[in-house]
Amino acid sequence: MAVYCAFGITTLRELLLTRNRQRGELVDLLFKLCFHERAEVKQLCVDTLKELCSLKYMHRDLRLKLIEQLNECTLPTPPPHFVSYNHATEFDETIYRSGIHLYLAILPLDTSLLFPLAQAYTKSSTLLKKIMLRSIENSIKAIGMDNEDMLHLLEECPVGAESFVARVVHLLTERHTATREVVSRMKKLHESRNTDVRSLIPILNGLEREDIIRILPLFVLKPAYQNSVGLVFKKLLTGRNVDTGEPTLSAPELIYEYHKVQPSTPEEFEVQTANLRELLDSRAMTREAVADGIERLMDLNPLPALFYCTLVIVYKKYPSLDSFLGNIVQKVIAKDLSSRDEITRKAFYRALNSLKTVAYSAILTKFTMEEFEEFLGYSNRAETLSALKEFLPTLSTHQQKNINSAIVDMIKDRDEKKDKTKDDKDREKDKERERIRLDRRDRERERDKDREKDKERERIRLDRRDRERERDKKERRERDSR
Numbered sequence: 061m062a063v064y065c066a067f068g069i070t071t072l073r074e075l076l077l078t079r080n081r082q083r084g085e086l087v088d089l090l091f092k093l094c095f096h097e098r099a100e101v102k103q104l105c106v107d108t109l110k111e112l113c114s115l116k117y118m119h120r121d122l123r124l125k126l127i128e129q130l131n132e133c134t135l136p137t138p139p140p141h142f143v144s145y146n147h148a149t150e151f152d153e154t155i156y157r158s159g160i161h162l163y164l165a166i167l168p169l170d171t172s173l174l175f176p177l178a179q180a181y182t183k184s185s186t187l188l189k190k191i192m193l194r195s196i197e198n199s200i201k202a203i204g205m206d207n208e209d210m211l212h213l214l215e216e217c218p219v220g221a222e223s224f225v226a227r228v229v230h231l232l233t234e235r236h237t238a239t240r241e242v243v244s245r246m247k248k249l250h251e252s253r254n255t256d257v258r259s260l261i262p263i264l265n266g267l268e269r270e271d272i273i274r275i276l277p278l279f280v281l282k283p284a285y286q287n288s289v290g291l292v293f294k295k296l297l298t299g300r301n302v303d304t305g306e307p308t309l310s311a312p313e314l315i316y317e318y319h320k321v322q323p324s325t326p327e328e329f330e331v332q333t334a335n336l337r338e339l340l341d342s343r344a345m346t347r348e349a350v351a352d353g354i355e356r357l358m359d360l361n362p363l364p365a366l367f368y369c370t371l372v373i374v375y376k377k378y379p380s381l382d383s384f385l386g387n388i389v390q391k392v393i394a395k396d397l398s399s400r401d402e403i404t405r406k407a408f409y410r411a412l413n414s415l416k417t418v419a420y421s422a423i424l425t426k427f428t429m430e431e432f433e434e435f436l437g438y439s440n441r442a443e444t445l446s447a448l449k450e451f452l453p454t455l456s457t458h459q460q461k462n463i464n465s466a467i468v469d470m471i472k473d474r475d476e477k478k479d480k481t482k483d484d485k486d487r488e489k490d491k492e493r494e495r496i497r498l499d500r501r502d503r504e505r506e507r508d509k510d511r512e513k514d515k516e517r518e519r520i521r522l523d524r525r526d527r528e529r530e531r532d533k534k535e536r537r538e539r540d541s542r
Contacts, residue, residue: 094106132159175212229259
């Protein structure tokens, strides 16, 4: 059968080259064969059409026929020659794929077909749009982003084809940084058409710093865009600006700008907090970058409530930064706490409870009695006083002298003997050291659990990707077998 197929297509090719008067009918036959169920027939049609399109005297007619067949895919029902082999009455995925197969095969050879493809997209059914977006990958990557017809498409995007153009740019920038020409055109399209902000993700590192800061809240706060937040962080932290060769926003700068985003509702604050861990867990986010970012945040006045969530996450993730965090807490307390709103104070006091021994020194030596009472109101009073009582002997004599006497009286039992022996103090210190050791061990275990969860999520993602690839291979084999 394969021999007969090849012979038949070869014969058709010879007739197309020699029978000028019948060429129109022969071209129709060639295009009709692309709907044949046998994969080898379709491939022979593609090979033949590529050869014929290279002939100048035939190229124009074949180009017009390609556009005609593409537009026929947008009709309500399939034309007769679309269904001559299966007698279907409605479009389905198989018919659509066969209808655009020749077009996409010739597209890299004649990039002027890009714009008509986008125009057809605007008139297409939902199913055809999905098929187009999934099928154009190889053709688009073969064209590249420096092609004049590609730039013309981005410059003069047909109304309704914005999602098509966004997909095209995404494919072009998967492994390459967007050029200045692509960046400027996509930015102009977004500003003039108010397109989905996610269309700017492929060109993030080509945007100006001010543009990134302006659109960052849209990704951080809108629930509809949460699936894109991780990709945004990855682009910003690992991508390189086309002009400077460096990230447009460094990791510390991104931390700083992220905290400047101001949520307007409790729901938005929850979304922002949920994304904070993903930002700090990014591979490009080093311990030094995190510390630098926190130092920069200390310049903000007042400090946002999100800042205190950051301290807790860093405390759990980087035990080596305990001393640094302790100093930060002291600086925070040195600021006027009474000037902060209730939400911010609540976030601060809850963070102190989570920071435990890291914050105890600052709590004891920097708090007034009123602030200490307010802090206890946001914690388990008895448990906190007990922990502070155990921690108190670990402070130096100078530090203990700086503690408000009323706070000391509250922490200590009133009947406690003031002349504790040295052995008692040593035992207290040993207990505190053991408690700190156990506390660090618990945090390390929690961090190990987080790593295991991350590994499991990565395994599931890779497994899903492999299954999708296997399914795609199976679909291609089925199409080839047909």
